[in-house]
Amino acid sequence: MKNKLISFCVVVFIIFFVISLPSGKDSDNNMEEYEDLTVTESPSVANNEQTKKGFGIGQIVALSVSGVILVTFCIIVIINYKKCKLVLKNSERIKKLLELNQTINFRRIQSRYNNQQECNSKRQLDHLSLDDYLIGLIASNESFYRNIVEAISYNRNTYYDYIRQAESIKTTATEEFCKELGFSLKRFLKYENRIFKWKKLRKPQFNVTVHCKVTYTSPQGRNHYWKEESYNFDELKRLYDHTVELKIQRQTRQYQIKIERAKMTDSLRYDILKRDGFRCQICGSCASDGVKLHVDHIIPVAKGGQTVASNLRTLCDRCNMGKSDKM
Ligand SMILES: [Zn+2]
Numbered sequence: 001m002k003n004k005l006i007s008f009c010v011v012v013f014i015i016f017f018v019i020s021l022p023s024g025k026d027s028d029n030n031m032e033e034y035e036d037l038t039v040t041e042s043p044s045v046a047n048n049e050q051t052k053k054g055f056g057i058g059q060i061v062a063l064s065v066s067g068v069i070l071v072t073f074c075i076i077v078i079i080n081y082k083k084c085k086l087v088l089k090n091s092e093r094i095k096k097l098l099e100l101n102q103t104i105n106f107r108r109i110q111s112r113y114n115n116q117q118e119c120n121s122k123r124q125l126d127h128l129s130l131d132d133y134l135i136g137l138i139a140s141n142e143s144f145y146r147n148i149v150e151a152i153s154y155n156r157n158t159y160y161d162y163i164r165q166a167e168s169i170k171t172t173a174t175e176e177f178c179k180e181l182g183f184s185l186k187r188f189l190k191y192e193n194r195i196f197k198w199k200k201l202r203k204p205q206f207n208v209t210v211h212c213k214v215t216y217t218s219p220q221g222r223n224h225y226w227k228e229e230s231y232n233f234d235e236l237k238r239l240y241d242h243t244v245e246l247k248i249q250r251q252t253r254q255y256q257i258k259i260e261r262a263k264m265t266d267s268l269r270y271d272i273l274k275r276d277g278f279r280c281q282i283c284g285s286c287a288s289d290g291v292k293l294h295v296d297h298i299i300p301v302a303k304g305g306q307t308v309a310s311n312l313r314t315l316c317d318r319c320n321m322g323k324s325d326k327m
Contacts, residue, residue, distance in 0.1 A: 008073060015066060083183075087191040090181055092172040094195055100169070104162050106204035107151040112211065119216040122225060130212050130229045131239060137212075138243040148208055149240050152233050155204040166200055207233045263307035269295045272312045280316035282323075291316035296323070 088094055115137055119125040138145045171192060178188040213228035231239070272295045279286045280293065287293060296315040299305030315323065 015062070083191055084195060086181055087183075087188060088195055090177075091192050091195070093169050093192060094199060096169045097166055097196060097199055100162070100165055101199070101201055104158060104201060106155050106158060106201075108205060109148060109151045109208065111205065111207075112209045113148070114211045114213070116213045116215065119214055122216050122218070125214060125216040125225055125227065128214055128227065130214065130227055133214060134210065134212050134231060134236075134239050135243050135246075138240055139247070142243070142247075145236070145240050148210075149233075149237050152206065152208055153237070156206060159201075159204055159206075162201060208236065210236050257301050260301045260305075260307050264295070268307070268309075268312075272309065273314055275309070276314035279314065280319050281313045282315060282319040285316050289316075291318060293317075294320050296320055 115134075117133070119128065171189060173185060173188050173192065175185045178185045181188070183191070210231045211228065212231070213226055215224065215226040217224050273293060278293065280291065285291045294315050294317060295312055297305045297307070298311050298313055301307070305311050
């Protein structure tokens with residue numbers, strides 16, 4: 001509606017401008033000519049005067065037509081405005097939509113984030129993957145990226161949900177109800193639909209750009225190399241989910257290691273020592289040789305080894321240390 005009004009005014013203005021501008025110029029020229037001619041007293045004075053008068057009438061006509069069009073349009077706009085106000089005040093459908101709008105609160109975040117890092121060598125830059133660079137950024141600042149992903153996801157879900165709810169609001173207007181307001185049902189619905197469209201919330205922020213750039217400048221500053229990429233929301237979310245999954249996997253692994261270590265009880269330790277005859281299974285020394293005996297995992301727990309008799313053996317502290325050096 002506003003756009004129509006503006007474009008209409010612009011068109012009227014252009015018509016007026018186009019008609020009035022050249023005639024004004026001409027009349028100025030004519031004036032000069034006219035003055036010159038009066039001095040020389042040429043017979044064409046009368047003709048020029050006529051032309052000048054003709055342009056004057058043209059201007060008046062253009063002005064009047066533009067004025068009439070403008071006034072008519074203003075009247076139409078005012079009538080329309082009053083009718084819209086009346087429908088807005090009385091429509092249950094619009095009232096419900098406005099109530100729904102009050103419950104919606106989209107989240108606003110920056111639309112672009114820039115990350116830049118300098119590499120120490122050209123080789124490092126060549127081997128660097130920007131996906132890995134962004135994964136590193138996400139891992140080191142998880143809450144920041146979680147906030148971005150959550151805000152956009154929230155906006156998307158909330159907006160789709162909002163549209164669904166808004167579309168389900170149907171009109172309650174009846175023929176009699178519209179008659180009381182001085183409308184036909186068809187006319188009332190036309191206004192109601194139009195206002196409903198205006199009052200519907202606009203699409204919120206649906207996307208974000210995370211720009212990553214890694215650069216390397218040669219020591220003398222002669223050569224400058226870089227890699228860069230822009231990630232949109234979907235790509236960012238994929239990398240964010242991947243990073244979170246990696247973190248969970250790592251935590252699960254650490255938890256499993258802790259559980260496996262806890263299975264080594266004093267009783268199990270004694271059983272293994274006894275089974276191995278209280279002797280180191282590598283060098284054969286025993287406590288009387290001045291060594292300290294340990295129960296050792298053959299495949300270490302960190303590498304998936306279990307705390308079961310088949311994976312356990314007795315080692316002296318010297319052999320155990322030698323083993324850990326080799327691991
Ligand atoms: Zn030993």
